Amino acid sequence: DAKTTQPTSMDCAEGRAANLPCNHSTISGNEYVYWYRQIHSQGPQYIIHGLKNNETNEMASLIITEDRKSSTLILPHATLRDTAVYYCIVSGATDSWGKLQFGAGTQVVVTP
Amino acid sequence: DTEVTQTPKHLVMGMTNKKSLKCEQHMGHRAMYWYKQKAKKPPELMFVYSYEKLSINESVPSRFSPECPNSSLLNLHLHALQPEDSALYLCASSQDEPGQGSGANEKLFFGSGTQLSVL
Numbered sequence: 001d002a003k004t005t006q007p008t009s010m011d012c013a014e015g016r017a018a019n020l021p022c023n024h025s026t027i028s029g030n031e032y033v034y035w036y037r038q039i040h041s042q043g044p045q046y047i048i049h050g051l052k053n054n055e056t057n058e059m060a061s062l063i064i065t066e067d068r069k070s071s072t073l074i075l076p077h078a079t080l081r082d083t084a085v086y087y088c089i090v091s092g093a094t095d096s097w098g099k100l101q102f103g104a105g106t107q108v109v110v111t112p
Numbered sequence: 113d114t115e116v117t118q119t120p121k122h123l124v125m126g127m128t129n130k131k132s133l134k135c136e137q138h139m140g141h142r143a144m145y146w147y148k149q150k151a152k153k154p155p156e157l158m159f160v161y162s163y164e165k166l167s168i169n170e171s172v173p174s175r176f177s178p179e180c181p182n183s184s185l186l187n188l189h190l191h192a193l194q195p196e197d198s199a200l201y202l203c204a205s206s207q208d209e210p211g212q213g214s215g216a217n218e219k220l221f222f223g224s225g226t227q228l229s230v231l
Contacts, residue, residue, distance in 0.1 A: 030216050043202050043222030044155065049215060087154065091218065098125075099168060100145075100220060102154035 009107040016073040022088030025069040037084040117221035135186040135203030144186040144207040147202040193230045
């Protein structure tokens with residue numbers, strides 16, 4: 001299973017864009033990048049995923065570098081409700097079969 | 113219905129008790145999971161069920177016993193737990209298991225968890 005590296009924490013001002021980096025330098029060609037977030041005392045929530053192309057949905061945008069060794073999750077207009085731990089995970093059809101393993105994640109605090 | 117429902121939300125048990133955690137989904141998902149999460153730590157995978165069969169056991173002690181009675185239900189039976197087993201237990205489901213290469217069908221839907229305290 002490809003490992004990911006994320007900053008431990010970051011702060012973001014309300015209304016500003018939050019850019020969350022993730023390094024996954026050992027990702028293999030058929031592994032997807034997934035982002036989840038977990039608000040305190042709740043179950044993790046799926047945000048977005050991608051393989052090679054950049055993706056956007058109603059929650060966020062995902063930018064994946066051309067070599068696929070890193071990605072950035074963008075929350076375009078952060079709100080206080082976006083305060084959460086954000087997890088970047090890679091999962092694919094290699095030795096990670098059936099397993100979605102969470103790393104330490106990034107604690108994001110959105111401030112007024 | 114895109115919900116995964118877990119009951120109970122909170123559970124306190126003694127080390128000699130037997131209890132069960134329940135998880136239910138009606139999305140037709142073929143894979144279901146149990147995760148354990150200690151405070152300020154990421155969720156840790158415990159078990160994976162695929163098509164109602166146990167496919168992954170992450171070397172979990174036998175005092176935790178999973179059961180999948182049908183495609184919508186997942187139970188976790190608890191017996192003779194230790195205080196260090198106190199944690200948030202999360203259930204999840206997905207259309208396909210991770211690693212099948214299907215991208216969107218592998219995203220997990222989580223329940224809100226059962227907060228377990230072992231005294």
